Structures are given as structure tokens and as C-alpha cells.
Amino acid sequence: GQRVPWVLGTQLHPEVGPLGRAPAGSRVLMIEAREFARRRPYHHDKLTLVFSAMRQFRDELRERGYDVEYITAETFREGLSRYFERHPGDTPVAMRSPSYRSGSRMAELVGEIGGDLDVVDNELFVSTRRAFDEWANGDTDSFRHESFYRWMRRRSGVLLTDDGNPVGGEWNLDDENQEFPPPEWSPPERYEPDHGEAVRETSEWVREEFETWGADEGFRWPTTREQARNVLEQFCERRLPEFGPYQDAMRSRDWAMAHALLSPALNLGLLHPWEAITAIEEAYESREDIPLNSAEGVLRQLLGWREFMRHVYRHAMPELATANQLGAERPLPEFYWSGETEMNCLAETVEDVHERGYAHHIQRLMVLANFATLWGVEPRELNEWFHATYVDAYHWVTTPNVVEMGQYGHGVFATKPYVSSASYVDRMSDYCGDCHYYKTKDTGDRACPFNSLYWDFLARNEEQLRGNHRMGLMYSHVDDKRESGDLAAIRERVDDLREMADAGEL
Numbered sequence: 001g002q003r004v005p006w007v008l009g010t011q012l013h014p015e016v017g018p019l020g021r022a023p024a025g026s027r028v029l030m031i032e033a034r035e036f037a038r039r040r041p042y043h044h045d046k047l048t049l050v051f052s053a054m055r056q057f058r059d060e061l062r063e064r065g066y067d068v069e070y071i072t073a074e075t076f077r078e079g080l081s082r083y084f085e086r087h088p089g090d091t092p093v094a095m096r097s098p099s100y101r102s103g104s105r106m107a108e109l110v111g112e113i114g115g116d117l118d119v120v121d122n123e124l125f126v127s128t129r130r131a132f133d134e135w136a137n138g139d140t141d142s143f144r145h146e147s148f149y150r151w152m153r154r155r156s157g158v159l160l161t162d163d164g165n166p167v168g169g170e171w172n173l174d175d176e177n178q179e180f181p182p183p184e185w186s187p188p189e190r191y192e193p194d195h196g197e198a199v200r201e202t203s204e205w206v207r208e209e210f211e212t213w214g215a216d217e218g219f220r221w222p223t224t225r226e227q228a229r230n231v232l233e234q235f236c237e238r239r240l241p242e243f244g245p246y247q248d249a250m251r252s253r254d255w256a257m258a259h260a261l262l263s264p265a266l267n268l269g270l271l272h273p274w275e276a277i278t279a280i281e282e283a284y285e286s287r288e289d290i291p292l293n294s295a296e297g298v299l300r301q302l303l304g305w306r307e308f309m310r311h312v313y314r315h316a317m318p319e320l321a322t323a324n325q326l327g328a329e330r331p332l333p334e335f336y337w338s339g340e341t342e343m344n345c346l347a348e349t350v351e352d353v354h355e356r357g358y359a360h361h362i363q364r365l366m367v368l369a370n371f372a373t374l375w376g377v378e379p380r381e382l383n384e385w386f387h388a389t390y391v392d393a394y395h396w397v398t399t400p401n402v403v404e405m406g407q408y409g410h411g412v413f414a415t416k417p418y419v420s421s422a423s424y425v426d427r428m429s430d431y432c433g434d435c436h437y438y439k440t441k442d443t444g445d446r447a448c449p450f451n452s453l454y455w456d457f458l459a460r461n462e463e464q465l466r467g468n469h470r471m472g473l474m475y476s477h478v479d480d481k482r483e484s485g486d487l488a489a490i491r492e493r494v495d496d497l498r499e500m501a502d503a504g505e506l
């Protein structure tokens with residue numbers, strides 16, 4: 001028997017890990033399991049992306065001379081059994097998936113079939129498990145991103161001066177990422193791959209084979225390494241200069257703005273995050289037109305947040321998946337699926353997700369998760385929704401972002417809930433102008449639901465949140481509203497909103 005790289009569908013990089021060290025001619029295992037895709041109404045584009053990327057990766061490896069055993073099966077168990085029948089005595093070597101317990105589950109499965117499996121470190125991240133744990137230094141109950149991020153900058157040397165200080169003097173330019181573009185601004189050019197027959201066939205097959213959600217025409221995501229590199233190149237070349245100032249802004253009918261659009265490719269392994277980080281840093285160093293708030297703004301996400309989420313997930317599972325410290329138990333409103341709501345910010349954002357399986361970070365955080373948190377949606381259900389509907393969603397990255405950052409479910413790294421009334425959405429977007437609801441009203445006919453829900457949320461969760469010193473100012477407003485009697489009117493408005501939602505009229 002031989003040791004055979006087993007390439008999982010989210011590890012499609014030819015130069016990394018066991019595959020990267022196996023010479024052409026080696027046997028390689030890939031299993032295309034379908035059962036997972038039947039568990040939820042996944043976005044058509046997400047399934048098309050995963051399956052077409054795997055199939056094209058197989059073809060590329062074969063062209064390079066690898067002997068690829070590509071097994072299509074309903075489950076991994078079935079796929080592995082077939083593999084061991086054909087090659088008894090082989091030991092597949094897989095990089096550990098970041099999903100909870102996937103390494104030990106795979107090993108159990110292979111053990112039951114009577115084979116051997118070797119699970120090795122996942123080299124598709126920037127930091128190792130050991131490095132993060134060294135940074136955490138035994139304290140695994142709560143984590144602070146800012147501290148991890150600075151540590152990563154120091155350790156990697158990214159945007160660091162020769163004497164070890166942050167380039168420009170500050171570590172984090174977040175407050176320079178919050179401008180709204182002028183009306184004449186148009187988003188920088190975007191690279192869109194020209195998909196051939198292989199992708200069209202897979203898209204068609206997905207349409208027939210699975211019960212999907214979302215638009216099933218116009219698939220636009222990169223499915224090969226070459227296309228992923230083009231997205232990165234175009235981002236550095238054209239889009240990066242404007243990324244920084246407008247990172248947190250939201251515009252109607254402008255789904256991409258100046259965002260990197262790299263997460264679908266990164267999360268499938270088509271690009272290694274180092275490749276993105278070094279390309280961005282090189283562009284910043286060699287050109288005059290890239291401001292520091294752009295370079296730092298995106299590197300903070302790639303070197304900081306993305307790595308941080310993976311490790312926090314690892315430490316906080318399995319509790320994180322069902323964490324619900326605010327005891328939120330309402331079901332997700334139907335309009336997350338249908339898009340049918342008079343709230344313009346939500347209608348526009350759901351439409352973006354329906355169309356492409358993507359919305360950018362502030363839409364996810366301050367529209368979709370914010371509303372769900374204010375409404376009192378059970379975090380687990382919102383997590384399921386994100387997992388199904390986004391092209392870049394995998395349990396390890398969706399769960400900490402939705403349950404913790406979005407809904408303050410656990411308190412493992414968030415220090416307060418990210419919630420806001422209409423004023424934030426209005427400041428950072430152009431959604432409110434065209435809306436049926438009035439952004440400045442709390443109560444009465446056509447008052448924006450975000451307002452009454454915001455005050456009701458604070459009042460409802462007072463016991464848990466009042467003691468949080470970061471919320472002190474907000475609770476002094478709650479006190480004022482309670483004294484003036486406004487809070488009673490706000491609660492009535494919320495009751496009305498709940499009835500409207502039940503009738504599909506929100």
C-alpha cells in the first residue's frame with residue numbers, strides 16, 4: 001500500500017500539503033460526495049462553485065500527470081469503501097478540515113471500514129494551531145481580536161517598519177474605513193471569468209439534481225486557480241485604492257463596491273491566503289496610489305479576522321453552534337428567503353444574496369444580522385440561513401461570524417452586541433432614501449422597524465446588558481424613554497410589527 005493524498009473539496013491547491021509534496025505520477029484521491037448538498041436549500045451558485053471547482057481541479061491534475069481516483073458517491077463512507085476495495089492497504093493522507101471534529105470523524109469512518117487514514121495539519125491557513133495557542137497562552141475562554149491581530153503583524157512582519165512598528169504609526173485604521181462615496185462615484189472594474197462548457201454543465205446538473213435556493217443563471221465566481229488569481233490581480237490593480245475609504249458603505253444596486261470578492265476562492269483553497277496577503281502588501285509598497293487605510297483595511301481581515309475566526313471556532317465548539325446567551329428564540333422571518341419586505345435595506349440585501357450568493361460584510365453584519373438580533377431570532381437558525389445561502393459559507397467561518405459577531409450568542413470574543421437603529425444604516429447607505437418607512441420615527445404608522453426594535457431589544461435584555469460599561473450611554477437613553485412613557489409606545493409598536501410580520505406585511 002502507499003500513502004495517497006486525499007484532497008478535500010475545500011483544499012483545491014496543487015502546491016500545498018501532501019499533494020504539493022507528491023510528484024506527478026502519484027495517485028491522488030478525491031471524493032465527490034453529494035449527500036451534504038441535499039441537507040439544506042443551498043444557493044445554486046454555491047453548489048455549482050464547489051462541484052465545478054473539484055471537477056476542473058481533477059482534470060488539471062490529470063493533465064499534469066497525476067493518477068486521480070475521482071470517486072462520486074452519495075456519502076464519504078460509500079466513497080471510501082469503494083476506494084479501499086480498489087486499493088486495499090493504501091493510506092489516504094488528508095489535511096484536517098477546519099470544521100468541527102471532521103478529522104476524528106473521518107478517522108472513525110475509515111476505521112469502521114477497516115482502513116487506515118492519516119490526518120495532518122491544514123496548511124491552507126497563515127497561522128498554525130500551535131501558534132494561536134501559544135498566543136492564547138492557556139486562556140481559552142475569551143479572545144480579543146485586536147491583540148491577536150497585532151501579534152500576527154509582529155510575527156509575520158506584514159506592514160511593519162524595520163524597527164518593528166506598524167507602518168504609518170497606527171495598528172488599526174478602522175475609523176478611516178467609514179466614508180460614503182459621492183453620488184458620481186462608480187465602483188472600480190471587476191474581473192469576471194468567462195466560464196466554459198465544464199461550468200455550464202455543472203450548473204445545469206445542479207439545477208436538476210438538487211433543491212436549491214437563489215438565481216440559477218449568470219454564475220460568476222472563479223472556479224479555477226487561474227481565475228482566482230485573476231480576481232486577486234484585478235483587486236490589487238484596480239479596486240484596492242478605493243477599498244479602504246468605502247469598506248463599510250452600502251449602496252443600492254451596487255453589490256460589489258470595491259470589495260475583494262476573494263472569500264469564495266480562499267475558502268475552497270483555490271488561493272492560499274499568503275498569496276493574497278503578499279500580493280496586497282507588494283502592491284502597497286510598489287505603488288503610490290494605494291492609501292494605507294486600503295492596504296491595512298484588507299490585510300486586517302485576511303491576516304487578522306479570518307485566522308482568528310478559525311481558531312476561535314476550534315476552541316468554542318461545540319458550544320458555539322448552539323450558543324444563545326440572550327435567549328433569543330424567534331423563528332427567522334420569511335422575508336429572509338423571499339425578499340418580500342417593505343424595509344428597503346433588507347429587500348435590497350436579500351436580493352443581492354438571492355442573485356449571487358454574496359453580500360458584503362456590512363450588509364451581513366449591520367442589515368441581516370442586526371435585524372435578526374433585534375428581532376430576537378434564534379442564532380442557530382440565522383446561522384443555518386447564512387450557511388445555505390452564501391457562496392463562501394462553511395461551518396467554521398459562518399458560525400463565529402453569525403452566532404458571535406452577528407448575534408452576540410456566546411461572548412467568547414464580542415464585548416457587546418453589534419446592534420443599531422436606523423441611524424447607522426442611514427449614515428452608511430443610501431437605502432433609507434427610497435424606503436417605505438421613515439428612518440427618523442420610532443413609533444406610529446410607517447416608523448422604521450429598526451428604531452422601535454432597537455429600544456425594545458435594549459429594554460428586553462436589560463438584565464444582561466446594562467452592566468456592560470460599553471452600553472452605559474444607551475441605557476441612559478432607555479431610562480429617559482421609560483420615564484417619558486415612550487418605551488410603552490415603543491413596545492406597542494413592536495407588537496404591531498410582529499403581527500405585520502406574521503401576516504407577511506412587514
Ligand code: FAD
Binds near residue numbers: 259359361394
Ligand atoms: P473583503 O471585505 O474584501 O475582505 C477580504 C477578505 O478578508 C475576505 O475575502 C475574507 O476572506 C476575509 N475576511 C474578512 N472579514 C472576515 C471575517 N469576519 N471572518 C473571516 N474572514 C474574513 N466570511 C466567509 O468567508 N464566509 C462566511 O460564511 C461568512 N459569513 C459571515 C456572516 C456574517 C453575519 C458576517 C458579519 C460576516 C461573515 N463573513 C463570512 C465575513 C465577511 O463578511 C466575508 O468574508 C466578506 O464579506 C467576503 O467578501 P470579500 O471577499 O469581498 O471581503
